Amino acid sequence: MGQVLCDTGSGRPVKVKAYLNLMRAPAALTVLGDTAVGAIWAGRPLTGRRLALPLASALLYWSGMVLNDWADRERDAIERPERPIPSGEVSAGTAISFAAALTAAGLATATAAGGRHGLAAAGRITLCVAAYDLVAKDTAAGPLVMSGCRFLDVMLGAGPNYRRALVPASVIGGHTTAITVLSRSEVTGSERSLPAVVGGMAASVAASAMVSTPGFRAAPAAAVYAWSFGPGLWKAWQQPSATVLRSAVRSGIASMIAVQAMLAARAPRTMLTLCGLAIGLRLKVSAPQPTEVT
Known part of the structure; x- marks a missing residue:
C-alpha cells in the first residue's frame, strides 16, 4: 500500500501519489536545465551553494502547478474530474497551503544558493507564475506571461550577470510560448x-x-x-x-x-x-x- 498523509481540509487520508500528481512531479525535470543554461552563459558555474539553484527552480515550478490546479478546480470538475482536487483526493484548502509551502521552500532555497540576487530572481518568478495562474492564463497575454516565467528561470541561474543570458532566456521563452499556444x-x-x-x-x-x-x-x-x-x-x-x-x-x-x-x-x-x-x-x-x- 502507498504512503498516506492526512488532508487537513477534509480529514481524510490521502495517498502521497495524489500530491505528486497535483505537483506534476516528473515535469519538473524540464526546468532543471534553465538555471544550468543561465549559469553557462553568464560564466557563473553551478558549483558550491549555487548547485541548489535547480532545486529552487523545481520547487517554484511545483508550487505553480499546484496553484494552477487550485485556480482551475471548477473547470477541472467538468473537463478533468480525475485531477486530485475535483476528485476529492486533496481539498482546495490543503492545495493552496501546499502551494504556499512550496513557494516558501523555493524562495528560501534560492536565497541560500544565490543570496540576494537569488531571492530577487525567485521573487520575480513567483510573481510571474501567480500572474499566469490567477489572471493571465485565459487571456491573449497568457502565452507571453508563461514565457516570462521560463525567461526569468534562466535569469535565476545567471545571477548578477543576467545580461549575458538574455539570448538563451529568450529562446527558451519562445519555445514555452509555442507549447502554451498549442496547449490551449x-x-x-x-x-x-x-x-x-x-x-x-x-x-x-x-x-x-x-x-x-x-x-x-x-x-x-x-x-x-x-x-x-x-x-x-x-x-x-x-x-x-x-x-x-x-x-x-x-x-x-x-x-x-x-x-x-x-x-x-x-x-x-x-x-x-x-x-x-x-x-x-x-x-x-x-x-x-x-x-x-x-
Whole structure:
C-alpha cells in the first residue's frame, strides 16, 4: 500500500501519489536545465551553494502547478474530474497551503544558493507564475506571461550577470510560448493551421539556438529536438483532435530539455547530459499516462 498523509481540509487520508500528481512531479525535470543554461552563459558555474539553484527552480515550478490546479478546480470538475482536487483526493484548502509551502521552500532555497540576487530572481518568478495562474492564463497575454516565467528561470541561474543570458532566456521563452499556444486547444481540438504555426515557431527556436552557438556543437541537441517535437507536431497537423494535440503538448514539454541542451553546447558534457534526459523523458511521455503542464 502507498504512503498516506492526512488532508487537513477534509480529514481524510490521502495517498502521497495524489500530491505528486497535483505537483506534476516528473515535469519538473524540464526546468532543471534553465538555471544550468543561465549559469553557462553568464560564466557563473553551478558549483558550491549555487548547485541548489535547480532545486529552487523545481520547487517554484511545483508550487505553480499546484496553484494552477487550485485556480482551475471548477473547470477541472467538468473537463478533468480525475485531477486530485475535483476528485476529492486533496481539498482546495490543503492545495493552496501546499502551494504556499512550496513557494516558501523555493524562495528560501534560492536565497541560500544565490543570496540576494537569488531571492530577487525567485521573487520575480513567483510573481510571474501567480500572474499566469490567477489572471493571465485565459487571456491573449497568457502565452507571453508563461514565457516570462521560463525567461526569468534562466535569469535565476545567471545571477548578477543576467545580461549575458538574455539570448538563451529568450529562446527558451519562445519555445514555452509555442507549447502554451498549442496547449490551449488540447481539450477542444483545433484547425490544422495551429500545429503549422507552432511548427514554424519551433523551427525558429531551433534556428535561434543554433545561430547563438559557434560552429555545429549544438547539432546533436538539435537532432534530439527535431526527433522529440517534430513527429508530434506532424501528427497534430494531420489530425488536430484533442487527443492528438495533448500528445503533441506532452512531446513539446519533453523537448524543452533538448532546447536547453542546444543552448548548453558551450559546455559539451552538460549538453550531452541534457540530451540523454530529453530522450528519456520523451520516451516516457509517449506512454498513455499524461505529463501535463497547463
